Amino acid sequence: MNKFQLRKKISKIRSKFVRKKNTINSEAIIKLIEQKSLNKKIGLYYPFGDELSTLELMKRLTKKKFIISLPIINNKFDMSFYSWSPNEPLTINRYGILEPFKEKKITPSTLIIPMLAFDTNLNRLGYGGGFYDRFIQKIEKQNNCVKIGLALSCQKINKVPVGKYDKKMDFIITEKRIYK
Template identity: 50%
Template sequence: MNKSKIRSKIIKLRKNYANKNFKINLEEFFSFLKTSKYNFKNLGGYYPSNFEIDDLEILKLSEKKNFKISLPIIKENNQMDFFKWSYNDPLKINKYGIPEPISSKKFYPDILLVPLVGYDNHLNRLGYGGGFYDRYIEKIEKIKKVIKIGLAFSYQKLKNVPVNHHDKKLDFIITEKEILK
């Protein structure tokens, strides 16, 4: 099955599961970060849309724990950068209907929370097909090491995600049932 057919199938499934209210265990998430060897101060998240895992509680709690948080802004030429954001800051709606920060302070996260459509045991991610995160990961990794954490529901797991040379692997995938490393 090709990527676009897989995407359609999983997004439809995600929509059907939307009222089930699956959630990432926040205590487990923060305990995982504490026990990992990574020292992070800056967290890049995303504004959930299209029935994605809601990471806003993670961002809100991170900010309360004095971490700096950020959200992406889609720029010209399908480029994306992260900008400082506070949970109570206003947002504007981009051309895709996704809220973005108004801030002009570019930000380089230490940990990047990545939305996904599908994933496999090899930490491969199937996104929406625009390549925004793959391009951003390639760009930021030339500047600094960033830990890439995919957030997904367990039912989004695939036997194998079809990959090409542009696709970037994740470091971890966290679902409501497990943490893949």
């Protein structure tokens, strides 16, 4: 099965399950971040469609004085992260995804990343744009960034098809366990 077919299949599966269980263990994620993060700069995603919600996690990290940043998609499939807090406004980008305003650019030491599918080797199947893979490649030259993928256990597959530009996660957290 190619990546396009796999994305379509897993999207349907996730869509069915996310309505029933759209929660993640925020405490497990915070504990992992506190252990592994180089600083308090966290890159998150604002949930879109059937993605796992990060809203509660954002609130809890903000209370613990972490610096939250969200991605902004620039031209040429490039992505950067900008600071944001839950009480600040957002704007809608060309894909219909909420983004912060370009005020303070941040280089996160920990990235919380959405995914369509994953395997036990910590490979991630994204949406096909390569935004996160390019961003990770760019910041890996500057610092050691901890990459945490969020998914439901139903998104686990035997083997994610991997290309030369695909980046592995350091951890994948589901509602049932942490893969490392």
